[in-house]
Amino acid sequence: MSELIKKTIRCPNCKHVFTITGLPGEIKKVVCPNCYTIGKIVFEKSKDIAISVSHLTKIYGDLIAVDDISFEVKRGEVFAFLGPNGAGKTTTVEMIESIRKPTKGLIKIFGKDISKSFSEIKERIGVLPQEFKSFERLTVRETLEYFSSLFNKHIEISKSLKEMNLEGEKDKLYKDLSGGLKQRVGVAIALVNDPDIIFLDEPTTGLDPKARREVWDVISNLKRQGKTIFLTTHYMEEAEYLADHVAIIHKGKIIAEGTVDELIQRYGKGNTLHINGNPKVYEFLKEKGFNVEISRNNGVTMHILRYSDILEVLSLLKDNNIEYDSIDIRCPNLEEVFLTLTGAKLLEGTI
Ligand SMILES: Nc1ncnc2c1ncn2[C@@H]1O[C@H](COP(=O)(O)OP(=O)(O)OP(=O)(O)O)[C@@H](O)[C@H]1O
Ligand SMILES: [Mg+2]
Numbered sequence: 001m002s003e004l005i006k007k008t009i010r011c012p013n014c015k016h017v018f019t020i021t022g023l024p025g026e027i028k029k030v031v032c033p034n035c036y037t038i039g040k041i042v043f044e045k046s047k048d049i050a051i052s053v054s055h056l057t058k059i060y061g062d063l064i065a066v067d068d069i070s071f072e073v074k075r076g077e078v079f080a081f082l083g084p085n086g087a088g089k090t091t092t093v094e095m096i097e098s099i100r101k102p103t104k105g106l107i108k109i110f111g112k113d114i115s116k117s118f119s120e121i122k123e124r125i126g127v128l129p130q131e132f133k134s135f136e137r138l139t140v141r142e143t144l145e146y147f148s149s150l151f152n153k154h155i156e157i158s159k160s161l162k163e164m165n166l167e168g169e170k171d172k173l174y175k176d177l178s179g180g181l182k183q184r185v186g187v188a189i190a191l192v193n194d195p196d197i198i199f200l201d202e203p204t205t206g207l208d209p210k211a212r213r214e215v216w217d218v219i220s221n222l223k224r225q226g227k228t229i230f231l232t233t234h235y236m237e238e239a240e241y242l243a244d245h246v247a248i249i250h251k252g253k254i255i256a257e258g259t260v261d262e263l264i265q266r267y268g269k270g271n272t273l274h275i276n277g278n279p280k281v282y283e284f285l286k287e288k289g290f291n292v293e294i295s296r297n298n299g300v301t302m303h304i305l306r307y308s309d310i311l312e313v314l315s316l317l318k319d320n321n322i323e324y325d326s327i328d329i330r331c332p333n334l335e336e337v338f339l340t341l342t343g344a345k346l347l348e349g350t351i
């Protein structure tokens with residue numbers, strides 16, 4: 001008989017925490033016992049789970065850097081662990097990689113407790129640490145040869161150079177590479193043992209937009225090959241572009257989790273219409289009873305429930321000969337989700 005799975009759930013509406021049990025593969029309707037919000041829970045079959053973390057905690061002196069977090073990462077997905085500086089991302093990921101020791105909690109990779117089976121699990125994971133640096137005076141080829149020698153199983157260096165588009169750089173010294181190429185070497189090192197799970201801690205921080213795109217392409221390609229990717233980032237566009245599943249961490253706690261669309265639907269405030277260039281627009285719409293706010297450039301911001309609202313507003317302005325410079329319509333994004341949940345911006349200056 002199948003084993004019952006117990007899940008701890010935090011209600012996305014009232015934050016009440018409760019547990020629910022189900023069978024592997026079962027999809028259950030859930031009602032929050034506190035606020036009666038209705039949701040759906042999938043009890044994945046254990047073979048579909050790559051990483052499971054329960055009640056993970058890390059305390060440094062007086063600081064609770066990671067505060068009793070639980071989550072699961074499915075096989076073959078890109079899981080983005082999104083949060084601002086100091087949120088606890090690296091501490092969490094390094095506990096999963098067995099580099100740091102948890103104060104409390106259980107971590108399983110492919111169903112095995114990592115504190116008991118790490119030597120076996122080590123062969124199946126690849127790691128790109130935050131602010132990765134390699135040996136300055138080794139060439140790209142020598143670097144990959146060195147890291148390959150640390151594992152029992154490894155892929156051919158020529159294949160790795162080809163996959164990472166590093167063939168033209170193979171004889172260059174690491175120190176002479178651009179930032180983007182250095183990161184690609186870092187990802188290539190993480191892949192030398194042909195791992196099933198790859199941990200990438202802030203792989204694009206400090207890169208220019210072109211180099212960032214190149215790293216994104218590498219990650220998309222790894223996903224196509226069926227690898228599971230644990231991506232740590234504070235760039236919401238990165239999570240939006242790459243992730244199947246996002247967990248937002250803030251001050252050591254996971255404050256929201258789901259697909260990008262689910263999070264935006266749950267916490268975003270809907271689309272906004274911006275009409276720029278004429279302060280009279282604000283007065284006029286306010287008089288007509290619309291809920292509007294003043295924004296930059298003598299502009300007006302208005303939350304839109306339906307697209308027909310846009311037509312109604314623009315027709316009214318036209319019929320009353322009220323001119324403006326431009327309009328734009330903005331969709332909600334993860335930045336707005338973060339702002340709604342914490343009252344703070346994820347990255348200063350992004351909106
Ligand atoms: N070895 C340590 N000793 C004491 N405090 C630490 C240690 N490592 C991290 N911290 C603290 O724990 C908190 C979480 O740090 P962590 O590096 O996990 O955050 P992060 O989300 O990865 O941030 P960043 O985006 O800047 O990389 C921070 O307040 C940090 O200063
Ligand atoms: Mg970090």
